[in-house]
Amino acid sequence: MSVRVVARIRPLLEKELDKDIIVHAASTEDGKPSTLVKIPSPKNGAEEFTFAFNSVYDQQTSQEELFTAEVAPHLKSLFQGLDVTLFAYGVTGTGKTHTMRGGMKLAERGVIPRLLSGVFRRSKKIAKDTNGATTVTVALSYYEIYNDKVFDLLEPPEKRTPTGLPLREANGKTHVVGLSERPCEDLKDFEKLYIESNLNRVTASTKLNAHSSRSHAILRVKVTQVTEEGVLESTASAIDLAGSEDNRRTDNGKERLVESAAINKSLFVLSQCIDAISRGDRRIPFRESKMTRILSLGQNNGITVMILNLAPLRSYHLDTLSSLNVSSRAKRIEVREIENEIVYKQVPRTNPGNVSGVPRQPLRP
Numbered sequence: 001m002s003v004r005v006v007a008r009i010r011p012l013l014e015k016e017l018d019k020d021i022i023v024h025a026a027s028t029e030d031g032k033p034s035t036l037v038k039i040p041s042p043k044n045g046a047e048e049f050t051f052a053f054n055s056v057y058d059q060q061t062s063q064e065e066l067f068t069a070e071v072a073p074h075l076k077s078l079f080q081g082l083d084v085t086l087f088a089y090g091v092t093g094t095g096k097t098h099t100m101r102g103g104m105k106l107a108e109r110g111v112i113p114r115l116l117s118g119v120f121r122r123s124k125k126i127a128k129d130t131n132g133a134t135t136v137t138v139a140l141s142y143y144e145i146y147n148d149k150v151f152d153l154l155e156p157p158e159k160r161t162p163t164g165l166p167l168r169e170a171n172g173k174t175h176v177v178g179l180s181e182r183p184c185e186d187l188k189d190f191e192k193l194y195i196e197s198n199l200n201r202v203t204a205s206t207k208l209n210a211h212s213s214r215s216h217a218i219l220r221v222k223v224t225q226v227t228e229e230g231v232l233e234s235t236a237s238a239i240d241l242a243g244s245e246d247n248r249r250t251d252n253g254k255e256r257l258v259e260s261a262a263i264n265k266s267l268f269v270l271s272q273c274i275d276a277i278s279r280g281d282r283r284i285p286f287r288e289s290k291m292t293r294i295l296s297l298g299q300n301n302g303i304t305v306m307i308l309n310l311a312p313l314r315s316y317h318l319d320t321l322s323s324l325n326v327s328s329r330a331k332r333i334e335v336r337e338i339e340n341e342i343v344y345k346q347v348p349r350t351n352p353g354n355v356s357g358v359p360r361q362p363l364r365p
């Protein structure tokens, strides 16, 4: 299993209708989904570059179609104990937040509320099918990485410490130390929490005279299944990355430069990790930014979907090319699909380090 990398081209906004479209999904024979993105060379308009992805979604793709094709199939795996990571990558204004969060109207809802809706639906079904023998609980964490510092979005901005929260590695995963977690019973619960914490994000960034497109936002959905047998925990993470544009080109204020350096650095490290993994290097520079430590691409056990968001406009030309370059290489990353194990209620006392003899089958609802 490798990282699945898909591209999504957004439609033109009303104010852009007279603008030049330069990014296209290559057309395919009768109805087959496209896998190629075409874009002209910036130096020679007659020459065209082609980038290959696992799938390419054109301007007409609805939120529901994207979710059904790219996220819904992984819900089953999540409940079987696999961790699922979904992240949106791309230049500011290309539709990352639209893809992940989406609009308020039902049809416009993005990947995140649909994911939660699917998780709750499945949880209820499991409880019903097992006559309540299996209980499923869902808990949320939500945080952002801004200037390489981690801030809890479930807490009000006043409670932030200037240094942010530290990271720690345990059991092959990176954890945020002191991150809060809230139980979430249903979609209503989730929406309330999500709206509140997104307001925290806006308030915090306004205080700093920053913009939310400059931080990485990470939502973590922890699913815990408890049966007679034991406890199985798995997580789905949905990540709205900071804009991948070259901020040095657009900003010149002093704070902006610090900020841009941090954004550019974490996204630059991400692209270096992608390159190193796709080349098969032994040393992957994960540790060089908090975002890449958390993402630990190719290191985490589970399923990863990278969504490259694209605006088809000429004004994005160079940044679009650079994001196409980075993400099309990410396709070659191998992800080990290892299920989280049930933590058994009774571990043999005589030899705590050895649980052999205890069946290690993951739960299969």
Ligand code: ADP
Binding pocket: 009, 010, 011, 013, 090, 091, 092, 093, 094, 095, 096, 097, 098, 099, 213, 243, 309
């Ligand atoms: P980003 O988070 O990458 O900066 P946004 O998600 O804020 O970009 O999108 C920029 C603008 O484009 C927003 O007004 C958004 O509503 C609109 N938009 C993006 N993708 C789509 C889409 N698939 N369909 C309709 N509008 C879209």
Ligand code: MG
Binding pocket: 093, 096, 097, 098, 212, 213
């Ligand atoms: Mg955004």
